[in-house]
Amino acid sequence: MSETPPNLTDAEQTLRAVGDTSLRLLAGTVSKAKMEQLRRTVEQSAPEFPWQAVTQAVLAEDVDEQRLVQQGLVAHRDWILRGGRTAKGPSLAHRGKGFVARMTAQLIFGAIFVAVILIALLVLKYKEPEFDIYRILTWVQDLFGE
Secondary structure, eight states: OOSSOOOTTSHHHHHHHHHHHHHHHHHTOSOHHHHHHHHHHHHHTTTSOOHHHHHHHHHHSOOOHHHHHHHHHHHHHHHHHHTSOOOOOOOHHHHHHHHHHHHHHHHHHHHHHHHHHHHHHHHHHHHOTTOOTHHHHHHHHHHHTO
16 A cells, blocks of 8 residues: 555644544554554553554555455444444443442441441440430420320
């Protein structure tokens, strides 16, 4: 598709090169070996994306232009039918584990809360033997007029 590598300092050529790279990636015309090489390159440059190296490497591969356009249009159609970029949510298993963890945490918190309340009532009864817990109930009933 491109005989000479694009000049990535020129804005117009950069835009064209990035667009061509995106089309090739979207259409799936980049070979598996090249994708593996690109993956390693990106992983080794973790802090920032080496977009120039990726662009140059993708555009260096020869590709059948007619096939590229056809596959690109199919990818466009699929993209539109899917509703654009969709962030894949957590799997059902992951959500289930999260639910179980949340319920377990709430159960533990509830058990600790009930234990603290019971201990507080026992301490209150021990310190004040004449204290009647049911006085609180009658006070609440008088407060609401029942």
